[in-house]
Amino acid sequence: MQKIGVFVCWCGSNIAATVDVKAVVDAVSHEPGVVYATDYQYMCSEGGQSQIRQAIKDFGLTGIVVCSCSPRMHESTFRKTAISAGLNPYMVEIANIREQCSWIHKDREDATEKAIILARTAVAKLNLNRPLTPGESPVVKRALVIGGGIAGIQSALDIAEAGYEVDIVEKSPTIGGKMAQLDKTFPTLDCAACILTPKMVDAASNENINLYTYSEVEDVSGFVGNFTVKIRKKARSINADICSGCGVCTEKCPSRKAKDEFNMGLSNRGAIYIPFAQAIPNVPVIDREQCIKFKTGKCGLCEMNCPAGAIDFKQQDELVERQYGAIIVATGFKPISLENFDEFSYSQCPDVITSLELERIMNAAGPTKGKLLRPSDNTPPRTMVFVQCVGSRDTSGCGKTYCSKICCMYTAKHAMLIKEKYPDIDVHVFYIDVRTPGKNFDEFYRRAVEEYGVNYIKGMVGKVAERNGKLLVQGSDLLADDQIIIEADMVVLATAIEPDESARNLATMLTASIDTNDFFTEAHPKLRPVESPTAGVYLSGVCQGPKDIPETVAQASAAAAKVIGLLAKDKLRSNPCVASSNEMLCNGCSTCENVCPYGAISYVSKEIRSAGKMEVRRVAEVNEAICQGCGACTVVCPSGAMDLKGFTNKQIMAEVDAICR
Amino acid sequence: MQRIFGLIKDRVGALLADGTVDRVIGWEKGEFLYDHTPAIFNAEDDLVDLVYDGFCASNLSKYLIDESKKDGKILALLKPCDTYNFNQLIKEHRINRDNVYVLGIECRGMLDIDKIRALGIKGIEKVEEQGDELYIQTIYGDKTCKRNEVLLEKCINCKGKEHVAYDELVTSGEDIPQVESNRFEDVEKLEAMTSDERFAFWRGELSKCIRCNACRNVCPICSCVECVFDNKDSVVASKANTDEFEENLFHIIRAFHVAGRCTDCGECSRVCPQGIPLHLLNRKIIKDINEFYGEYQAGQDTNSLGPLTDFTKEDVEPSIITEKGGEK
Ligand SMILES: Cc1cc2nc3c(=O)[nH]c(=O)nc-3n(C[C@H](O)[C@H](O)[C@H](O)COP(=O)(O)OP(=O)(O)OC[C@H]3O[C@@H](n4cnc5c(N)ncnc54)[C@H](O)[C@@H]3O)c2cc1C
Ligand code: SF4
Ligand code: SF4
Ligand code: SF4
Ligand code: SF4
Ligand code: SF4
Numbered sequence: 001m002q003k004i005g006v007f008v009c010w011c012g013s014n015i016a017a018t019v020d021v022k023a024v025v026d027a028v029s030h031e032p033g034v035v036y037a038t039d040y041q042y043m044c045s046e047g048g049q050s051q052i053r054q055a056i057k058d059f060g061l062t063g064i065v066v067c068s069c070s071p072r073m074h075e076s077t078f079r080k081t082a083i084s085a086g087l088n089p090y091m092v093e094i095a096n097i098r099e100q101c102s103w104i105h106k107d108r109e110d111a112t113e114k115a116i117i118l119a120r121t122a123v124a125k126l127n128l129n130r131p132l133t134p135g136e137s138p139v140v141k142r143a144l145v146i147g148g149g150i151a152g153i154q155s156a157l158d159i160a161e162a163g164y165e166v167d168i169v170e171k172s173p174t175i176g177g178k179m180a181q182l183d184k185t186f187p188t189l190d191c192a193a194c195i196l197t198p199k200m201v202d203a204a205s206n207e208n209i210n211l212y213t214y215s216e217v218e219d220v221s222g223f224v225g226n227f228t229v230k231i232r233k234k235a236r237s238i239n240a241d242i243c244s245g246c247g248v249c250t251e252k253c254p255s256r257k258a259k260d261e262f263n264m265g266l267s268n269r270g271a272i273y274i275p276f277a278q279a280i281p282n283v284p285v286i287d288r289e290q291c292i293k294f295k296t297g298k299c300g301l302c303e304m305n306c307p308a309g310a311i312d313f314k315q316q317d318e319l320v321e322r323q324y325g326a327i328i329v330a331t332g333f334k335p336i337s338l339e340n341f342d343e344f345s346y347s348q349c350p351d352v353i354t355s356l357e358l359e360r361i362m363n364a365a366g367p368t369k370g371k372l373l374r375p376s377d378n379t380p381p382r383t384m385v386f387v388q389c390v391g392s393r394d395t396s397g398c399g400k401t402y403c404s405k406i407c408c409m410y411t412a413k414h415a416m417l418i419k420e421k422y423p424d425i426d427v428h429v430f431y432i433d434v435r436t437p438g439k440n441f442d443e444f445y446r447r448a449v450e451e452y453g454v455n456y457i458k459g460m461v462g463k464v465a466e467r468n469g470k471l472l473v474q475g476s477d478l479l480a481d482d483q484i485i486i487e488a489d490m491v492v493l494a495t496a497i498e499p500d501e502s503a504r505n506l507a508t509m510l511t512a513s514i515d516t517n518d519f520f521t522e523a524h525p526k527l528r529p530v531e532s533p534t535a536g537v538y539l540s541g542v543c544q545g546p547k548d549i550p551e552t553v554a555q556a557s558a559a560a561a562k563v564i565g566l567l568a569k570d571k572l573r574s575n576p577c578v579a580s581s582n583e584m585l586c587n588g589c590s591t592c593e594n595v596c597p598y599g600a601i602s603y604v605s606k607e608i609r610s611a612g613k614m615e616v617r618r619v620a621e622v623n624e625a626i627c628q629g630c631g632a633c634t635v636v637c638p639s640g641a642m643d644l645k646g647f648t649n650k651q652i653m654a655e656v657d658a659i660c661r
Numbered sequence: 662m663q664r665i666f667g668l669i670k671d672r673v674g675a676l677l678a679d680g681t682v683d684r685v686i687g688w689e690k691g692e693f694l695y696d697h698t699p700a701i702f703n704a705e706d707d708l709v710d711l712v713y714d715g716f717c718a719s720n721l722s723k724y725l726i727d728e729s730k731k732d733g734k735i736l737a738l739l740k741p742c743d744t745y746n747f748n749q750l751i752k753e754h755r756i757n758r759d760n761v762y763v764l765g766i767e768c769r770g771m772l773d774i775d776k777i778r779a780l781g782i783k784g785i786e787k788v789e790e791q792g793d794e795l796y797i798q799t800i801y802g803d804k805t806c807k808r809n810e811v812l813l814e815k816c817i818n819c820k821g822k823e824h825v826a827y828d829e830l831v832t833s834g835e836d837i838p839q840v841e842s843n844r845f846e847d848v849e850k851l852e853a854m855t856s857d858e859r860f861a862f863w864r865g866e867l868s869k870c871i872r873c874n875a876c877r878n879v880c881p882i883c884s885c886v887e888c889v890f891d892n893k894d895s896v897v898a899s900k901a902n903t904d905e906f907e908e909n910l911f912h913i914i915r916a917f918h919v920a921g922r923c924t925d926c927g928e929c930s931r932v933c934p935q936g937i938p939l940h941l942l943n944r945k946i947i948k949d950i951n952e953f954y955g956e957y958q959a960g961q962d963t964n965s966l967g968p969l970t971d972f973t974k975e976d977v978e979p980s981i982i983t984e985k986g987g988e989k
Contacts, residue, residue, distance in 0.1 A: 584886075585885075585886060586886065587753065587886050588755075589754060615730070617886070636970055638919075639888065640895050641886075649896065
């Protein structure tokens with residue numbers, strides 16, 4: 001029989017205002033096994049903890065129940081308290097009477113009744129707890145960063161600086177991400193390339209960093225400290241070891257039909273190309289769908305002209321398998337497709353463009369060499385209209401319900417840069433709200449309005465239509481309560497952003513979770529913002545939620561700090577709540593093996609004596625170093641052979657019974 | 662039926678004689694003319710007791726779990742539908758395939774004695790099957806009826822006449838007419854009920870259960886080394902025995918344990934002495950699986966992952982589940 005102590009926390013008034021804590025103490029003290037019950041204002045405080053320690057000693061407690069906040073908050077605190085009083089930490093149960101009770105109920109009587117039920121449920125479970133001892137597992141001292149945008153680059157640089165090896169896997173031919181496509185960046189208006197390319201070079205030259213560009217993660221197995229990752233290095237059709245990056249091949253290539261992705265399709269590129277001048281690695285790639293040699297067998301001009309003899313049409317994809325202790329996801333974003341937004345005539349009118357396209361047009365290395373010209377006829381515009389929130393904060397179902405966060409600022413940036421360079425252009429901005437929280441952000445926006453005379457109109461655009469080479473923009477001016485029509489030469493849509501399309505697939509491989517919009521979710525939105533709920537997987541940049549460069553870089557360094565903290569350890573304590581199979585009951589059916597996401601289950605043939613006779617049976621065995629205690633196997637096992645320590649079927653049944661009593 | 666029986670008997674005899682197999686599992690006459698029971702034949706001479714006719718519904722695949730562990734090779738007579746369970750058991754590593762010789766045998770559909778009686782045919786002494794006709798001798802004189810009128814429920818909704826596993830097939834070459842049917846018809850009726858009506862329906866049916874365990878014992882999927890309902894430590898067992906409502910949950914739990922594995926062989930319903938339509942529980946789950954995860958037939962092969970133990974990116978999201986099934 002256990003000797004259980006129950007400690008009911010008031011959490012100041014957080015719990016005590018809604019739950020009658022004395023009534024909980026009173027009710028629970030009659031539960032089987034309970035020898036001591038008390039309440040206190042703040043159980044987690046030093047005073048509260050020392051009461052717990054004292055009671056463990058005075059009453060010889062074999063287990064404690066703390067009725068308090070969520071175990072996510074303080075389970076580890078109270079486990080440490082238990083250890084310091086000589087109690088096994090797995091003899092601690094938390095009844096969450098705050099998040100799951102006092103915070104969500106108004107009626108004191110109902111809340112008290114529920115708190116009592118939650119408390120007695122924890123007691124019922126604790127009566128069946130057994131002390132557990134964690135094992136240890138080694139840490140592979142290398143990190144993987146998936147995505148080579150500014151987020152991935154920054155995380156990798158920080159980890160490498162701390163002395164650990166890092167690999168970056170980038171799916172496109174170069175690192176740099178979206179930032180490489182930007183012209184100037186708010187709020188300081190320094191040129192993106194000037195601040196990004198040195199970092200790209202640092203990453204390439206750092207001996208602790210290894211770049212896998214034009215590569216993708218194909219499979220992930222293992223667990224924190226010891227992931228095994230399969231990386232597919234797609235065939236570039238170039239021998240990168242001998243290519244000098246001279247670029248002769250890209251000039252000679254006669255195929256010119258492919259849309260240049262880096263210029264957002266505003267110009268064409270060859271079948272063999274280097275995305276942009278400062279690309280890293282500075283090695284071309286052959287787009288096999290466009291290459292005439294691959295399509296017809298004839299051509300090979302690049303091969304003939306390459307002074308290094310680096311072209312290799314026969315190159316195959318290469319699969320690499322490597323071990324990592326930690327993984328950072330930094331897969332970034334893309335602008336949404338505008339197919340649901342016919343009203344803006346984006347697909348019909350070349351002069352209706354997205355903001356990212358405008359970045360390319362304004363960029364000196366862009367399709368117009370930095371001159372602001374209309375894509376339709378290469379003439380300079382006189383009047384420009386910007387539309388904010390295209391597909392953001394959209395509850396109609398066509399776009400995204402969230403705020404893309406960066407559009408207000410970059411639209412102000414665009415308007416200001418245009419006014420600065422071409423003061424005669426009229427610039428109008430349609431907005432729902434202008435949101436500029438952030439250091440020096442509101443000042444930045446006010447400069448656009450006050451100094452540069454950008455015309456901000458509160459209201460949405462209903463329709464854009466082309467007439468006689470002009471774009472008629474119909475919108476509402478909510479402040480003047482008026483419908484207006486502007487005859488514009490160019491319309492720029494501040495298009496909502498969404499996670500890269502690979503997020504979902506990657507989340508499945510990593511067993512990390514994503515939200516309904518496919519943004520990766522953090523382990524705790526406030527307290528663990530750069531960790532995913534899966535141990536050893538961290539989040540960096542826009543893949544976790546919309547953010548600008550300063551925020552991205554801050555998060556990237558935070559994720560790196562977490563990784564460094566992990567890699568600094570030689571061994572990790574493993575979770576003792578692992579599965580094990582009762583060989584007397586196991587059918588050897590492989591069902592558990594099929595569902596185990598970590599590959600922790602294997603089979604052995606064993607002689608088993610049952611009902612008086614010996615029999616050789618195939619039975620399941622769990623590798624405790626690999627098992628993460630997810631419990632999937634215990635649910636699919638029909639015969640109940642599989643059970644999870646710390647959460648046994650019996651314990652869960654006891655909890656259900658205590659609730660239903 | 663006589664003809665195919667002759668062909669089977671000849672082949673079984675030959676395989677025993679030439680040493681291909683050491684034992685045979687088939688059927689012998691039971692206490693009544695309509696309850697042929699599974700039996701093991703160790704020698705050619707014993708085959709005089711072998712029978713095969715419209716009353717050999719029982720599925721022999723389950724017996725192979727134990728039989729295939731013994732020394733020597735056993736020949737199993739499997740009807741098309743039985744081979745699905747055979748495959749499922751292979752997939753779950755329960756049968757040692759090397760020790761089994763599957764003789765796939767032709768099946769015209771098995772007969773339901775209660776349906777024959779329901780036609781007013783009583784005092785039955787002998788049933789003779791000739792093609793699609795049944796000639797029945799009774800103490801009141803000779804009667805006839807159409808075979809298709811008196812098929813077992815599971816045979817009306819037959820999965821087809823193809824064997825999905827065999828070492829050798831024995832067929833007569835005759836045409837076998839298929840009965841037109843929609844196996845989910847009754848499930849759809851249940852789905853159309855309000856949840857109260859459905860609850861009342863199942864309470865009514867399940868409370869007839871006398872816990873004889875016949876359904877579980879006959880089920881080739883319910884072949885656990887030790888069933889949770891026989892395991893005192895499992896908590897489930899003691900609960901199911903204490904309270905009449907929880908006892909109903911025996912069936913719900915069993916249905917979940919066989920979910921994604923049940924081949925819809927219909928044995929559970931066939932053997933239930935209380936006439937409880939257990940197959941409707943299983944079929945509801947099969948129907949849901951088909952709708953949520955794509956058409957799936959358990960036992961179709963021996964290597965695919967079952968829909969409930971496999972995760973794909975095409976799996977339904979919770980919102981679609983509520984849209985497609987349950988309360989509309
Ligand atoms: C029009 C526009 C203007 C902007 N202007 C500014 C500005 O002025 N100032 C500012 O602070 N911010 C600005 N931003 C925001 C800025 O672009 C982002 O904050 C920043 O790029 C985020 O970096 P990231 O690394 O998270 O994502 P990304 O830049 O998207 O990088 C992600 C990288 O991961 C790669 N990747 C994706 N999936 C995979 C995969 N499965 N495997 C391998 N690699 C993968 C991608 O190819 C890409 O290289 C602007 C954004 C837009 C759209
Ligand atoms: S609890 Fe089971 S399914 Fe989960 S990791 Fe452990 S062995 Fe695998
Ligand atoms: S699911 Fe259960 S019975 Fe089947 S192999 Fe695993 S532990 Fe054994
Ligand atoms: S549950 Fe019934 S229908 Fe399904 S396999 Fe078992 S006996 Fe056959
Ligand atoms: S009811 Fe469940 S535990 Fe019992 S035999 Fe069937 S599958 Fe196994
Ligand atoms: S065969 Fe029928 S009566 Fe017997 S346990 Fe199964 S459902 Fe109950």
